[in-house]
Amino acid sequence: MPAKIEIPSALQRFAGNNGAVEVPEGNVKQAMDNLIDQYADLKEHLFDDQGMIRSFVNIYLNDEDIRYEKNLDTEVKNGDVIQIVPSIAGG
Amino acid sequence: MSGSAVRKIPTAMGEIGDTLTGLIGNTPLLRLERIVPEGNLFAKAEWENPGGSTKDRPAWKIISAAERDGQLPPGKTILDATSGNTGIAYAMIGASRGYPVRLCMPASVSPARVKILQAFGAEMILTDPGLFSDGAIVKARELFSADPGRYFYADQYSNENNWKAHFETTGPEIYRQTRQSVRHFIATLGTSGTFMGVGRYLKAQDSSIQIVEVQPDSAFHGLEGMKHMESAMVPEFYDPEFADRKMAVRTEAAYAAVVALSKKEGLLVGISSGAALVAARQIAAEHPGECVVTVFPDNGLKYLSERFWSDNL
The missing domain is CATH 3.40.50.1100 (Rossmann fold)
Structure with a gap:
């Protein structure tokens, strides 16, 4: 089973209304690049003008925040689950 | 001392906080003169509440x-x-x-x-x-x-006492602190309690006072504490028809405003305060000479681990 990136509901309409997108093994950076290759409309929501992940976007690999792992270099294996989580909202 | 009830030491009730909850409210109204030299933009320093926020x-x-x-x-x-x-x-x-x-x-x-x-x-x-x-x-x-x-x-998203707290305290404070001169009130939306409560109070004093709501520009945003109403569960007491004007703020603009407030005004505030400033600054520029008031819901200490700060320290 390939790795998958779960798409937050706010972004699913830019990803063909999919709740999850499969990506090949590699690292988190390659997985995100692969996601953008599949759905280019996601790019402006996830990356800033310099091509960096927008500063409020948190990425979790198997429920672990990649900032506390090897960040974008964190290894992605088949079966892994990547979550894209913006900061929380409301009260 | 005998086993009878402890006698309370008398204090100057009303002059100092005799109880924790007595410290809630009556926050300062700051003039943001270095950000807006015109001098017509003010913000409620809500982090002065004992729990550190307007909540x-x-x-x-x-x-x-x-x-x-x-x-x-x-x-x-x-x-x-x-x-x-x-x-x-x-x-x-x-x-x-x-x-x-x-x-x-x-x-x-x-x-x-x-x-x-x-x-x-x-x-x-x-x-x-x-x-x-x-x-x-x-x-x-x-x-x-x-x-x-x-x-x-407690159900803060539906409880009428949420907006009523602002109707009874924040609104009257703003009206008094501006000596009734407030012409524009700008609030970011979370539960919408501040917006609905202060807005209703000010409209009851003078229906020509303009009430402005501020939301994130998209469902996918990093404005912690704020809600994009179109894509979220809407609080029961939020009235989408209430605002005289609706404004949207991009996450990065709010972050830049937070940095500007700390470096120019010496105010270390939270992210929703940055969003409030982006909108309020625009209103102040459009209406020179008119008193513009917004609310800074909390200070910035809880947000120092956010990544935008590491780019600006």
Whole structure:
């Protein structure tokens, strides 16, 4: 089973209304690049003008925040689950 | 000392905070003269509340009303969903009055907030971060339904005492502090309590005062504490027709405003304050000579681990 990136509901309409997108093994950076290759409309929501992940976007690999792992270099294996989580909202 | 009741030491009641909840409200109104040299832009320094945010006002109104009408007898647990500041207010007030506090919040909540809540002894139930605060709301409803006798479900998103707290305190303070000269009021939307409460109070004094709401520019945003109403569970008391004007702020613009406030005004504020400034600054520029007021909901200490700060320190 390939790795998958779960798409937050706010972004699913830019990803063909999919709740999850499969990506090949590699690292988190390659997985995100692969996601953008599949759905280019996601790019402006996830990356800033310099091509960096927008500063409020948190990425979790198997429920672990990649900032506390090897960040974008964190290894992605088949079966892994990547979550894209913006900061929380409301009260 | 005998075993009889301890005699209270007399204090100058009303002059100093005799009780914790007596410290809530009456926050300063700051003129942001270095950001807007025209001098017509003011912000309520809501971090001056004892729990560090404007949420002390609705939390105290919700809890004190529930105590009065019997919904919150001793021994019940205060339950609600929160992304942080309201939870801190419940936890602080609950600790001071002997109520256990249980809070549902997204697992992505910042470590600083978790530590503050732990310090006050609150219990946290972390929910799916992908569902944002809506996931926490659903969880709180589930817990309440499963054991309604155990909890007082404060329900800040539906409880009328949320906006009424601002109608009774924040609104009158702004009107008094500006000597009735306020012409424009700008509020960011979270539960919409500040917006609806202050807005209704000011409109009741002078219906020509302009009330402006501020939301994130998209469903996918990093404006912690704010809600994009179109894509979120809408608070029951929010009236989408109430605002005279609606404005949208991009996350990065709010971050830049937070940095500007710290470097230019010496004010270290939270992210929603940055969003408030982006909108209020524009209104102040469009209406020179007219008094423009916004609310800065909390200070920036809880957000120093955010990545935008590491680019600007």
